[in-house]
Amino acid sequence: MRLTVNRATYEVDVEDDMPLLWALRDELKIKGPKYGCGIAQCGACTVHLDGIAVRACSITTKQAEGREITTIEGLGTPDALHAVQEAWVEHQVVQCGYCQPGQIMSAASFLSMHPEPTDEQIDQAMSANLCRCGTYPRIREAVKAAAAKLQGA
Amino acid sequence: MKRHSIIASAVELGFLSIAGVAFSHGSGDDQSKIDLVVNTPTEAVSREEGLSAWDRIYAVASHPRCSNCHVDESNIPMWSGPSYGKTRPHGMNINAGISRIGIESIPCSTCHMQSTVPNDIAHGAPHTGHAWMLAPVEFAWFGKSSAEICEQMSDPARNGGRDGDGLVQHIIHDAEIEAFIVWGFNPGGGREAAPGSMQEHLDDMVLWTAAGMPCPAE
Known part of the structure; x- marks a missing residue:
């Protein structure tokens, strides 16, 4: 295959x-x-x-x-991070990190469909990616920051 | 009884278009089949027989396997199961939105794949041969009475423009693509199935529609 x-x-x-x-x-x-x-x-x-x-x-x-x-x-690559990855670093979203690749992939997909999301949309979209460390407030802020980056790109 | 046989084979599903992105799932090697027979009555079906058939249709429509995704304009699917106690809103803050496929936040298809392979994993996101979605909002069944669902199902303005034959064909088409009605009777994963069988459900739909789609009083 x-x-x-x-x-x-x-x-x-x-x-x-x-x-x-x-x-x-x-x-x-x-x-x-x-x-x-x-x-x-x-x-x-x-x-x-x-x-x-x-x-x-x-x-x-x-x-x-x-x-x-x-x-x-x-x-993205270490030299050319995706906007979501950049925002994740800037907002220090990660705690233990295990769920974060999935969080970032979900956020990137979500923003490709919703370039100007509301907080409610972000919370709904990201709630299906579980984070036992409870990083959701930082996830929300990072998604908003990534949206702004992508809008300015 | 006049009988004619319909063999509905599991077929590879087409496309789910979400925001311009085409999804085409399916392994192409599924050999499962569902055989349905339309038992057309050769004599008139009485109102009493029709109402009796409706009672059984309602038992199916109001069962959690069916009604949990026939929800109102809240657009929030429901969950039921032995570990939940009372039926509760879908976990993970899920809201399928006005689109009824979750495009406003997270598409249903993110977790509910489109596939005809058996649903044999407990607690796994179930899948069918149709893309996962809520039923149209005008088909809301969750929490509705028998009379309310009956009036809706018999109203072409609120049932997808279907007459009696259209309702029967809807069940047959569902079997052809192994969609939600098929799943409701065989949900797998330890989930409680809707009462009866798909053949019995089809028989009841044939009787009820032949009787003129009588509805119970409130």
């Missing part, structure tokens, strides 16, 4: 129903997407499929074939 991840093409020999998260982490050694719950309840595994956030634990690898898969590793 051929996968396109972060603009690179990979051949993987996996079962069609293997969750994409397994293919990314175990086969391609792309470890940014995290395993949290495995049942689309926590959001730690969030990646983009054609630019839209999905839970990689619950989509099969076959379903991702032929699509543009983007993980946190492909959103």
